[in-house]
Amino acid sequence: xxxxxxxxxxxxxxxxxxxxxxxxxxxxxxxxxxxxxxxxxxxxxxxxxxxxxxxxxxxxxxxxxxxxxxxxxxxxxxxxxxxxxxxxxxxxxxxxxxxxxxxxxxxxxxxxxxxxxxxxxxxxxxxxxxxxxxxxxxxxxxxxxxxxxxxxxxxxxxxxxxxxxxxxxxxxxxxxxxxxxxxxxxxxxxxxxxxxxxxxxxxxxxxxxxxxxxxxxxxxxxxxxxxxxxxxxxxxxxxxxxxxxx
Numbered sequence: 469x470x471x472x473x474x475x476x477x478x479x480x481x482x483x484x485x486x487x488x489x490x491x492x493x494x495x496x497x498x499x500x501x502x503x504x505x506x507x508x509x510x511x512x513x514x515x516x517x518x519x520x521x522x523x524x525x526x527x528x529x530x531x532x533x534x535x536x537x538x539x540x541x542x543x544x545x546x547x548x549x550x551x552x553x554x555x556x557x558x559x560x561x562x563x564x565x566x567x568x569x570x571x572x573x574x575x576x577x578x579x580x581x582x583x584x585x586x587x588x589x590x591x592x593x594x595x596x597x598x599x600x601x602x603x604x605x606x607x608x609x610x611x612x613x614x615x616x617x618x619x620x621x622x623x624x625x626x627x628x629x630x631x632x633x634x635x636x637x638x639x640x641x642x643x644x645x646x647x648x649x650x651x652x653x654x655x656x657x658x659x660x661x662x663x664x665x666x667x668x669x670x671x672x673x674x675x676x677x678x679x680x681x682x683x684x685x686x687x688x689x690x691x692x693x694x695x696x697x698x699x700x701x702x703x704x705x706x707x708x709x710x711x712x713x714x
Contacts, residue, residue, distance in 0.1 A: 542672030559631030579705025
């Protein structure tokens, strides 16, 4: 563990063994001072964007991935509309494509198990909150022992995707506003203040929840997200966070 002093007026880069960019706090921090850690799923807890991989099975990856990339970079500001556009391209895709993606392409990000395990041992609750899909989120939740999960429910009829998502008790589409609301809802449920929360993400739709958290972490993130996060992990795995929060 390297102890570093930070001057808030300018970001600093820590090299051990690869760059971590820190801003707005003096490391190291203690995990035990936090109560909740919230993770985005696609390209954060896992290595893929699930909707792009479903599209790949259907031969439509390039078109869907272009919309995903624009949304994550913040170039498409309405996440709900971007998701509807992508889902419409998947109408009629056999539901077996979900099983194929899960079995062949779904992988945890490097360091995910180590970071989640360290948080759990320190007494934190873990939240997965995703603009992706419950089919995959449930598998990740089970594998990592995650306490709370919220994601979008794909609509399936007669064994095929309908190109829509189903309404759930909290709403229909988990967008940036819902991610923020879920973080605050779960924090309140466990009696934690927002300052006692960590939020980890990679895309523009993660920024509202990251802005509420006491510690925001960008993981291999888009430039807009890296520029605002308190910790930016640009190389290595999620467990790099444990270099500054132990």
